[in-house]
Amino acid sequence: MSSSPRITLKELAVELGVSTASVSNAFxxxxxxxxxxxxRILNEAKRLGYRGPDAKARSLRTGRSRIIAVVLAESLTYSINDAVASELLSGVAEVLDAHGHTLLLLSGRQHASQVPGSSSIADGYIVYGLMPSLMMLDELPRLGERQLVAxxxxxxxYPAVHVDNEPASYAVARHALSARPKRPGIINLRLTKHPCxxxxxxxxxxxxxxxxxxxxRLVGFHRALEEQGFDPATVPMWNIEENTFEVCAPVIGEILDLPDDERPDLLLCMSDRIALTVLTLAEQRGLRVPEDLRITGFDGIAEGQYRAPRLTTVRQDSVEKGRIAARMILGLAPREDRQLPTELIFGETCP
Amino acid sequence: MSSSPRITLKELAVELGVSTASVSNAFxxxxxxxxxxxxRILNEAKRLGYRGPDAKARSLRTGRSRIIAVVLAESLTYSINDAVASELLSGVAEVLDAHGHTLLLLSGRQHASQVPGSSSIADGYIVYGLMPSLMMLDELPRLGERQLVAxxxxxxxYPAVHVDNEPASYAVARHALSARPKRPGIINLRLTKHPCxxxxxxxxxxxxxxxxxxxxRLVGFHRALEEQGFDPATVPMWNIEENTFEVCAPVIGEILDLPDDERPDLLLCMSDRIALTVLTLAEQRGLRVPEDLRITGFDGIAEGQYRAPRLTTVRQDSVEKGRIAARMILGLAPREDRQLPTELIFGETCP
DNA sequence: GCCCCTAACTAAATCGATACAGAATCGTTC
DNA sequence: GAACGATTCTGTATCGATTTAGTTAGGGGC
Known part of the structure; x- marks a missing residue:
């Protein structure tokens, strides 16, 4: 309401004839x-429209802001829409909320180009899936020691929270290969050093x-392939730069449009988003799944289990990853590497 | 890396033998x-591991933090998972990102119980769907004049961003009633003054x-009902407190378990989440949609259009709502009430 | 050589709180 | 009534920067 020059704690103290310390203590x-x-102080504060101690000043003085930042590899818009990232956020938010902290979203991209240090308002940072390349190596020394979880x-x-990627991808690949496909292929996600x-x-x-x-994950795939007598070096691989339909589609289109005797009859995908895109484009081309093409994913997102055929994939509990990371950053859990279990899901895309 | 006591701008200045003003200007x-x-300053800064100006101190001094908060009516966890809320966030994030601002998420619930003013670190607030009841009336005068968009x-x-709820719900109800249902019913979302x-x-x-x-939305429904000769007062209504499957299900179960001659043959729902829950539970009970039960939703979320039968509903562009709200808060758009158009979607749940 | 203007730099006040050490007040107890 | 400990309150240094007004140095014109 009142846009009048905001009243400060000091002015309130003068008005009341007490010390600023008392006003601070009152709050x-x-x-x-x-x-x-x-x-008396609280009444006068209300009367004068004093909003309580200014958060900026308080955080400067105390050194704490009760803000935890999540630094996201991709743009905020992408991350909010991505099923896996938003599960993570949801787990983080749950813990922060319960402990009176708030959640600041930073995108890794912006982070890079912005004025250095612009982010240091948070008490801690949960860094999600940032490439170790990029600017991170420059940027990270800025952060203190105990305030980061990867x-x-x-x-x-710094402590890291993972799922058991290698065993999990080994397991799903092993299952897929048990059907004895002739031409397996792998679709990777952000695997190359330079964009590709x-x-x-x-x-x-x-x-x-x-x-x-x-x-x-690739290591797990390769281990399973070798075990089944394939030479991993000869198994074709593709790379996807961003886990969205739009970015996946052209690459996958090219794969599916290969001549029949070159087109893979099994595609091991590093994410459900990729796998679902394969499924959609395969159906558009009249390919039968799993007869002509077997597909496996990774993540276990809900969307993959709604539609028929359901995706064969690995479920990871991203919500729990978020919870754990948040607990570590708040000091509620030991700051040590954590590896969460996964669960193989047998869908119809690779029975 | 270095957890040593962080170096400050002042110390850096002393080290270099220049004034703090110059160091500040260098950045x-x-x-x-x-x-x-x-x-010379930048080199020395890098050498000493100076992270750049501290954001807390800077924001105190300048009065700006480049943080915009979104205050969400529900818990953060709910909002991140909810399709509509996360679309809004995505629109907000898009604009903030493009203009070098970051996004702070606050839940209205927590906001209420926390120390007053704890939130005032942000430059502006986008308040999403908060009930005018609750603590808002107490809490809001804390915020300045030009830093809030509803x-x-x-x-x-304060300026508000809406869709044209009344005409939109009138339109969908009118369409639904054109099939001449015998016993229409309405499922509302958070409509009662006290939880119900x-x-x-x-x-x-x-x-x-x-x-x-x-x-x-209810007004729109009622207008359509009256036009078709129904007395709105006699049309049964239910209320849902939270837009989740878990909360909806019991109420909807009761509705669907009514005896055949009491059970509505049309349910006008205030959200797609409610409508989809009706659909799921109706299918479980062997009711035919739309023959035994017609269903309409509101929102136009993707999930409602994937599965068969597709939802008959009203699409609102929540991403755009977010964009507009963010532009207003950043001063990139005039601060005035905005009403966005909607689009009627003819699905199979109410053809 | 002198004056003046601009560019480069500095000193010090300030943003709005918190928290420490110490002063005043009060009620007990002997 | 003096001594004492607990309670309540105050004065002031401090957090780490930004910014204004002002000082110094350098260069060009005459």
Missing amino acids: NRPDQLSPKLRE VDFDLEG NARIGPDQELLPADRTITRS | NRPDQLSPKLRE VDFDLEG NARIGPDQELLPADRTITRS
């Missing part, structure tokens, strides 16, 4: 002053296995 | 000092029509 530590004075990637010196939205040639440099989840 | 106004000095409800003195998750009796007090969108 923050009721036990430090008499109930009578406290009430999710779905590894970062030297196409087939991966032999000379393409990949991200290191010990830092990124997608590389771990 | 904020390159044109205010010689390139040579600037480079979405999907009205608040004296059951049938609404004649003595229940409803929220005022001029402030809440659900009440406007």
Whole structure:
């Protein structure tokens, strides 16, 4: 209502003839002053329209803001819409909410180009799936030691929350290969060092296995392939840069339009979004799933289980990942690497 | 890396033998000092691991934080998962992102119980669907004048962003009634002044029509009903307190379990979530849609259009609502009430 | 060589609170 | 009534930057 120059704690103190300390205490530590004075202060505050201690000043003085930031690899818009990312956010939000903290969303992209340090208002950072490349290596030393948790990637010196990507992708690939497909193929997600939205040639440099989840998933796929007598080096791979239909579709279209004797009859996909896009485009082309083409995903998003055929995939509990990361950042859980179990889902896209 | 006591701008200035003003300028106004000095400062900053100006201190001094808060009526967890709310967020995020702002998520519930003013760190507030009841009337005077935009409800003195709820619900109801159902019913969403998750009796007090969108929707339904010769007072109504399957299901179960001659053969629902729950539960009971039961929704969420039968509903562009609200808060659009158009979708649940 | 103007830099006030150490007040107890 | 401890309250340094007004240095014109 009143847009008049905001009144400050000090002015309120002068008005009442008490010290600023008492006014501060009236709001923050009721036990430090008499109930009578406290009430007088609170009444006068209400009368003058004092909004309570200014959060900016308080956070400067105390060093804490009760804000936890989630730094997202992709744009905010993407992350809010992406099923997996929003599950993570939901888990984080649940814990923060319960402990009186609020959630600040930062996109890794923007983060990079912005004025350095613009983000340091939060008490802690949950970094989700940021590539270790990018600006992160420059940017991260800015953050203190105990205020960062990595999710779905590894970062030297900070705790990370993962699922067991390698065993999980091994398991799903092993299951898929048990049907003895002739021409398996792999569709990766953000696996190459440099952006690449196409087939991966032999000379393409990949991200290191010990830092990124997608590389771990590939290791699992390869292990299963080898076990079944395939030479992983000869199994065709494609790379997708962004986990959206729009970005996936062209690459997948090319795969499906290969001549019959070159087109894979099994596609191991690194995300459900990719797998669902394969499914949609395959159906459009009149390919039968799973007869002509078997498909597996990774994530276990709801959308994959609604429609028929249901996706064969690995379910990971992203909500729980978010909860754990949030608890770590709030100091409610030990700050140590965590690896969550996954669950194989047998759908109809690869029975 | 270094968890050592963070270095400050002042210490950096002392180290370099220059004034704090120059260091500040080196980061904020390159044109205010010689390139040579600037480079020297930046190098030394990097060497000492100075993270750039502290955001807390800066925001206190400048009065701006480049943070915009979205205050959500429900819990954060709910809002992130809810299709409509997350569309809104996505629109907000898109604009904020493009203009170098970040997004803080606050839940209206928490907001109420927390220390007053705890939220005032943001430069502006987009309040989404908060009930005018609750604590809002107490809490809001805390906020300044030009830093608030209401979405999907009205608040004296602040601009609001809506869709044309009354005409839209009139249109969908009119369409539904053209099939001449015998026993129409209405399932409302958060319409009663006091919580009520059951049938609404004649003595229940409803929220005022001029402030809440659900009440406007009811007005539209009633107008269509009257036009078709029904007395709105005799048309049964139920109320749902939270737009989730779990909360909807019991109430809807009761409706569907009514004896055949009492069970509505048309249910006008105030959200797609409600309508989809009706659809699911009706199918479970072996009711035929639309033969035994016609259903209409409101929102136009994707989920309603994937499955068969597709939902007959009204599509509102929540992403655009978010964009507009964000532009208003950033001062990129005039601060005035906006009413967005909707689109009637003819699905199979009420052909 | 002198004056003046611009560019480069600095000193110090300020943003709005919190929290420490210490002062005043009060009621007990001996 | 003096001594004492607990309670209540105050004065002031401090958090880490930004910004205004002002000072110094450098360069051009005559």
